[in-house]
Amino acid sequence: MALLFAFFAYIINNAVLNLQALGKTFSFDFLQEPASYDINQTLIEYTSRSSHARAMLVGILNTALVAFCGVILATVLGFILGVIRLSNNWLASRIVYVFIEFTRNVPVLLHILLIHGIMVHFLPLPKQAISVGDALFLSNRGVYAPRPEFLDGFGFTVAAFGIAVIAALVFRRWAKKVQEDTGKIYPVFLICTGVIIGLPLIVFLISGSPLVWEMPKMGRFNLQGGVMMLPEFLALWLALSFYTSAFIAEIVRSGIMAINKGQWEAAGALGIRRNRVLQLVIIPQALRVIIPPLASQYLNLTKNSSLAIAIGYMDIVATIGGITLMQTGKEMETMIIVLLIYLSFSLVISAFMNWYNKRIALVER
Amino acid sequence: MTPGLVNAYEPGEHPDWPAPSSVKGPMHWIKTNLFGSVTNTLLTLLTIYLLYKIIPAMVDWMFIDAAYTGTSRKDCEAQASGACWAFIGTRLQLFIYGFYPEAERWRVNLTAVLLVVALAPVLYDNVPHRGKALIFTVLYPLIAGVLLVGGIFGLEYVATDQFGGLMLNVIIGVTGIAFSLPIGICLALGRQSHLPVLRIVCVAFIEFIRGVPLITLLFVAAVMLSYFVPPGTNFDLLVRMLIMVTLFASGYMAEVIRGGLQAIPKGQYEAADSMGLKYWQSMRLIILPQALKIAIPGIVNTFIALYKDTTLVIVIGRLDILGIGRSSLADSKWQGLSTEVYVFVAIFFFISCFLMSRYSLYLEKKLHTGH
Numbered sequence: 001m002a003l004l005f006a007f008f009a010y011i012i013n014n015a016v017l018n019l020q021a022l023g024k025t026f027s028f029d030f031l032q033e034p035a036s037y038d039i040n041q042t043l044i045e046y047t048s049r050s051s052h053a054r055a056m057l058v059g060i061l062n063t064a065l066v067a068f069c070g071v072i073l074a075t076v077l078g079f080i081l082g083v084i085r086l087s088n089n090w091l092a093s094r095i096v097y098v099f100i101e102f103t104r105n106v107p108v109l110l111h112i113l114l115i116h117g118i119m120v121h122f123l124p125l126p127k128q129a130i131s132v133g134d135a136l137f138l139s140n141r142g143v144y145a146p147r148p149e150f151l152d153g154f155g156f157t158v159a160a161f162g163i164a165v166i167a168a169l170v171f172r173r174w175a176k177k178v179q180e181d182t183g184k185i186y187p188v189f190l191i192c193t194g195v196i197i198g199l200p201l202i203v204f205l206i207s208g209s210p211l212v213w214e215m216p217k218m219g220r221f222n223l224q225g226g227v228m229m230l231p232e233f234l235a236l237w238l239a240l241s242f243y244t245s246a247f248i249a250e251i252v253r254s255g256i257m258a259i260n261k262g263q264w265e266a267a268g269a270l271g272i273r274r275n276r277v278l279q280l281v282i283i284p285q286a287l288r289v290i291i292p293p294l295a296s297q298y299l300n301l302t303k304n305s306s307l308a309i310a311i312g313y314m315d316i317v318a319t320i321g322g323i324t325l326m327q328t329g330k331e332m333e334t335m336i337i338v339l340l341i342y343l344s345f346s347l348v349i350s351a352f353m354n355w356y357n358k359r360i361a362l363v364e365r
Numbered sequence: 366m367t368p369g370l371v372n373a374y375e376p377g378e379h380p381d382w383p384a385p386s387s388v389k390g391p392m393h394w395i396k397t398n399l400f401g402s403v404t405n406t407l408l409t410l411l412t413i414y415l416l417y418k419i420i421p422a423m424v425d426w427m428f429i430d431a432a433y434t435g436t437s438r439k440d441c442e443a444q445a446s447g448a449c450w451a452f453i454g455t456r457l458q459l460f461i462y463g464f465y466p467e468a469e470r471w472r473v474n475l476t477a478v479l480l481v482v483a484l485a486p487v488l489y490d491n492v493p494h495r496g497k498a499l500i501f502t503v504l505y506p507l508i509a510g511v512l513l514v515g516g517i518f519g520l521e522y523v524a525t526d527q528f529g530g531l532m533l534n535v536i537i538g539v540t541g542i543a544f545s546l547p548i549g550i551c552l553a554l555g556r557q558s559h560l561p562v563l564r565i566v567c568v569a570f571i572e573f574i575r576g577v578p579l580i581t582l583l584f585v586a587a588v589m590l591s592y593f594v595p596p597g598t599n600f601d602l603l604v605r606m607l608i609m610v611t612l613f614a615s616g617y618m619a620e621v622i623r624g625g626l627q628a629i630p631k632g633q634y635e636a637a638d639s640m641g642l643k644y645w646q647s648m649r650l651i652i653l654p655q656a657l658k659i660a661i662p663g664i665v666n667t668f669i670a671l672y673k674d675t676t677l678v679i680v681i682g683r684l685d686i687l688g689i690g691r692s693s694l695a696d697s698k699w700q701g702l703s704t705e706v707y708v709f710v711a712i713f714f715f716i717s718c719f720l721m722s723r724y725s726l727y728l729e730k731k732l733h734t735g736h
Contacts, residue, residue, distance in 0.1 A: 004566065011593040018592045084408075090398040092408045095416070105718035106711045107673035110687060114711065117703035303578035309680055321584060331588040339577050339585075346576035
């Protein structure tokens with residue numbers, strides 16, 4: 001133990017001596033200085049006159065954005081692939097097997113570079129952008145999509161949506177009570193979906209459709225208007241999602257296979273239809289097996305998003321750990337900040353997944 | 366069946382006829398496995414359509430319409446409109462050895478051959494003279510280091526920044542794998558220890574390593590680690606990278622092994638205690654052999670992940686096989702061939718990682734002693 005403390009004291013002493021020798025001080029004052037570099041994708045207001053701290057915040061948001069989108073796409077794709085892998089359609093399950101094996105045995109960095117390369121080299125210039133229904137434009141500078149613009153009165157639709165959700169929840173609780181008391185089953189899912197979609201739609205139409213889509217248009221040199229997604233963001237998002245979905249598919253498969261065959265047979269013996277068996281009996285049990293490894297895949301995806309630096313997506317490593325570090329020469333401070341930010345990302349995700357895991361865990365009596 | 370045929374056979378003489386084609390045979394197989402229900406049929410048709418769209422185009426690009434010879438991209442384009450494999454062919458040496466001096470490349474080859482010799486007794490247990498061979502395996506890292514770097518025994522000194530290509534991937538991968546296993550075991554045991562300080566240090570280390578991405582650790586190795594050594598000392602970037610990669614892998618290894626340790630019933634620990642074994646004896650003889658066996662799939666997965674992660678060294682400016690490919694694209698003669706390079710590297714990684722995962726399946730089967 002004493003050895004360990006001696007070791008720490010020794011390396012800290014070394015660091016102090018080295019910093020002194022280089023004439024550097026250990027302080028975080030540089031965060032207030034102007035960053036004087038541009039960032040190609042900013043979710044908040046940012047100019048090159050903004051401070052390093054602001055640049056750091058932009059980086060954090062960019063990392064969070066790609067991680068969030070990636071987690072959602074990877075989960076959806078992973079569940080679909082995992083279920084197809086188990087289906088009794090031989091051809092589809094083989095194809096998915098090949099996809100999974102190929103995807104997870106190739107480094108994620110290669111996926112990112114490959115997809116980015118394809119986007120930059122094979123998509124046309126913005127001038128000849130491929131248009132999908134005159135709404136979506138694919139070009140090597142990015143993908144342009146229509147942007148929603150909310151006019152006055154859209155608030156009514158939002159309010160109607162909120163009321164519909166609450167009404168659906170109340171109805172669900174009431175239907176469950178009725179089912180427990182009398183055994184009468186209402187088509188809860190259909191009615192809830194109907195209410196949640198229908199009510200806001202009616203209000204939307206009555207209040208005079210207060211929503212306009214701003215379409216991207218072909219300008220003189222470039223596409224203008226709409227939302228532009230950078231090829232860097234798209235490549236990173238798609239590559240991380242594909243890569244992680246292959247792992248999630250295997251997790252889902254093993255989770256479903258871990259459920260005893262007797263559960264299928266028991267549910268069948270009770271007369272539950274096959275597609276309801278999956279929903280009512282198998283998935284709730286499989287989730288318990290699936291959630292813990294799924295959480296670590298989410299963590300991996302978030303950490304892998306740091307590879308953004310290889311294609312120039314400005315995430316946290318590229319902003320504060322890259323350009324800021326180069327400009328200010330504050331290796332120690334910037335690296336400590338980056339490490340702490342990733343640690344807190346990891347802690348937040350694992351705290352959330354632990355909470356969810358506890359909620360669905362088997363309550364043993 | 367006609368009534369006249371019913372008594373055509375003596376009792377007990379009726380031949381065994383094959384099952385009707387509606388329950389057996391290829392037609393039945395196709396019917397149940399591909400067109401069992403409406404959704405199934407739709408799925409099959411969709412898959413066939415996708416295959417029809419993708420496979421011919423891919424085969425065409427990769428093989429039929431590909432150019433295998435030539436000295437520039439123009440040559441390739443003159444021959445065929447598909448892939449330009451001549452690019453990979455002319456640079457194969459670079460892909461394998463990086464910038465290692467040409468006259469000294471026999472040393473890399475020798476190291477690779479010796480690696481196979483060193484690995485054989487670890488991977489298969491029916492190797493002749495296994496005991497002696499294992500001593501060689503233990504000494505191997507030292508021999509490999511001397512061979513590759515040189516500077517003594519009349520071998521010419523080769524600076525480590527000339528290492529590159531596939532060679533660099535293998536060096537980092539093998540070092541990480543070899544050293545992370547023992548460190549991981551120590552960390553896992555430390556995490557289960559009764560000494561609170563030791564436990565806290567191990568937990569903090571493991572959680573820290575697992576909480577940050579490898580590339581930030583590589584950045585730390587590149588820009589920050591030199592602050593923590595005595596002033597004036599300067600140690601090699603490759604060594605710093607190897608240390609970081611090893612520490613990174615051991616954090617993950619520790620968790621995998623902890624899983625194995627937790628799967629061992631308490632009775633095994635108690636039985637070892639009641640035999641009068643000391644802590645290390647009981648670990649070495651009873652607990653670890655069982656725990657490691659359970660942890661094999663996880664250990665191999667960690668190895669595969671580490672091996673794939675060796676490509677990340679390009680973010681701190683070292684050119685591994687992927688980095689070499691990427692930097693070759695800057696050559697004006699060959700510009701715009703990124704797909705070829707990435708496909709080549711992807712196939713290479715796929716083959717090596719797939720073989721590793723197959724080996725893990727083989728090992729699991731071999732060690733499966735249950736019923």
